[in-house]
Amino acid sequence: SQKIEQNSEALNIQEGKTATLTCNYTNYSPAYLQWYRQDPGRGPVFLLLIRENEKEKRKERLKVTFDTTLKQSLFHITASQPADSATYLCALRLLFGSGTKLNVKP
Amino acid sequence: DTAVSQTPKYLVTQMGNDKSIKCEQNLGHDTMYWYKQDSKKFLKIMFSYNNKELIINETVPNRFSPKSPDKAHLNLHINSLELGDSAVYFCASSQQGTGVGLGEAFFGQGTRLTVV
Numbered sequence A: 001s002q003k004i005e006q007n008s009e010a011l012n013i014q015e016g017k018t019a020t021l022t023c024n025y026t027n028y029s030p031a032y033l034q035w036y037r038q039d040p041g042r043g044p045v046f047l048l049l050i051r052e053n054e055k056e057k058r059k060e061r062l063k064v065t066f067d068t069t070l071k072q073s074l075f076h077i078t079a080s081q082p083a084d085s086a087t088y089l090c091a092l093r094l095l096f097g098s099g100t101k102l103n104v105k106p
Numbered sequence B: 001d002t003a004v005s006q007t008p009k010y011l012v013t014q015m016g017n018d019k020s021i022k023c024e025q026n027l028g029h030d031t032m033y034w035y036k037q038d039s040k041k042f043l044k045i046m047f048s049y050n051n052k053e054l055i056i057n058e059t060v061p062n063r064f065s066p067k068s069p070d071k072a073h074l075n076l077h078i079n080s081l082e083l084g085d086s087a088v089y090f091c092a093s094s095q096q097g098t099g100v101g102l103g104e105a106f107f108g109q110g111t112r113l114t115v116v
Helices: none
Strands: A003-005 A010-014 A019-026 A032-038 A045-051 A056-059 A062-067 A072-077 A086-092 A100-105 B004-007 B010-013 B019-025 B031-037 B043-050 B053-057 B064-070 B073-078 B087-094 B111-115
Touching: A003 A086, A010 A019, A019 A032, A019 A086, A019 A100, A032 A062, A032 A072, A045 A056, A045 A062, A072 A086, B004 B087, B010 B019, B019 B031, B019 B087, B019 B111, B031 B073, B043 B064, B043 B073, B053 B064, B073 B087
Parallel strands: A010 A100, B010 B111
Antiparallel strands: A003 A019, A019 A072, A032 A045, A032 A086, A056 A062, A062 A072, A086 A100, B004 B019, B019 B073, B031 B043, B031 B087, B043 B053, B064 B073, B087 B111
């Protein structure tokens, strides 16, 4: 069956550092992959979509890579800030990973 | 203007009752979804509608029935509520065309359903 795994349940980093979150999948040949941010008590907010023919995509301090051979996507936040603290979810087709809770400490 | 709005935001009800959650999107999208987020925060697809037609129906009990009167609305009706139905339900929409997938989806703020 199709499976999406986000390896870390939680990630704690210091302000100013780069946060790297991982999303692995199995039994998929996705045309694209997405990343969402979810704050407590709110719905997910779309951040980035990367297609299978794109290796990397950037948006301000965010960078996503997509390796269809490794079946993995990496999500980076550079110069992280406390305001970046949230749960980050990757999604393939209609399925979501379990999310990684990022805590950025001042 | 809220892009995807759900009502109510909170719903507390007794076991056995029937309840509805309404969802409206003003983005002109052709596809709408219902997701369930359980206590472990795992988001699970329930239904997907494209142009008012049901295209995805995951293994959801028959007690759950979605209804889409038009492209901008997707309501969720739940019969004979059970304790296990307690969760946060999210409505979402995207412009999908004929593809299957979430795309750049916009989510509502969620409806927290508590069955007592």
